Amino acid sequence: MQMTILIIALVLMAVVALTFWRVVSAVNAETSLSNVGSRRSTLFWVLVVFGILVTVGSLHQWPHTVATGDGVVQVNATGAQWSWEIDTQKVPVGKKVLFNLHTKDVNHGFGVIDQSGRLLFQMQAMPGYINKVTYVFDELGQYKVICMEFCGIGHHDMNDEFEVAEN
Numbered sequence: 001m002q003m004t005i006l007i008i009a010l011v012l013m014a015v016v017a018l019t020f021w022r023v024v025s026a027v028n029a030e031t032s033l034s035n036v037g038s039r040r041s042t043l044f045w046v047l048v049v050f051g052i053l054v055t056v057g058s059l060h061q062w063p064h065t066v067a068t069g070d071g072v073v074q075v076n077a078t079g080a081q082w083s084w085e086i087d088t089q090k091v092p093v094g095k096k097v098l099f100n101l102h103t104k105d106v107n108h109g110f111g112v113i114d115q116s117g118r119l120l121f122q123m124q125a126m127p128g129y130i131n132k133v134t135y136v137f138d139e140l141g142q143y144k145v146i147c148m149e150f151c152g153i154g155h156h157d158m159n160d161e162f163e164v165a166e167n
């Protein structure tokens with residue numbers, strides 16, 4: 001699936017690049033200021049190469065694969081106005097934790113925050129879907145769960161927490 005998406009994205013980027021190249025070529029052919037056209041063409045290709053490098057460098061790990069197998073710890077979390085139901089309050093450090101995220105009512109945002117207040121990851125909880133995200137916690141401690149999607153008058157109070165502990 002990821003390879004298919006990557007190939008489609010690369011083909012579409014090639015189509016866009018070829019389209020730009022055709023347009024630039026047509027403009028350059030018409031202009032009498034060939035020096036300006038040449039500089040413009042060079043700048044265009046520098047930007048194309050830069051864009052490809054940034055895209056490949058920043059998106060090559062996307063989308064994240066969902067972890068499966070024996071070593072994966074499953075955690076089921078359900079959002080409802082205005083609380084979370086998390087089926088475990090203790091997850092192991094250094095292991096893959098697969099969060100299965102669901103909601104009973106409206107959309108919620110499942111955000112996990114570490115002790116320093118840094119957002120580690122977040123995922124939408126959507127009615128009718130079980131969304132999955134895998135995360136490996138590297139540090140022991142208490143982690144907070146907040147709602148990151150405005151879901152009604154009690155949204156601000158939709159907090160929970162769990163502990164990351166030794167196995």
Ligand SMILES: [Cu+2]
Binds near residue numbers: 155156158
């Ligand atoms: Cu909310």
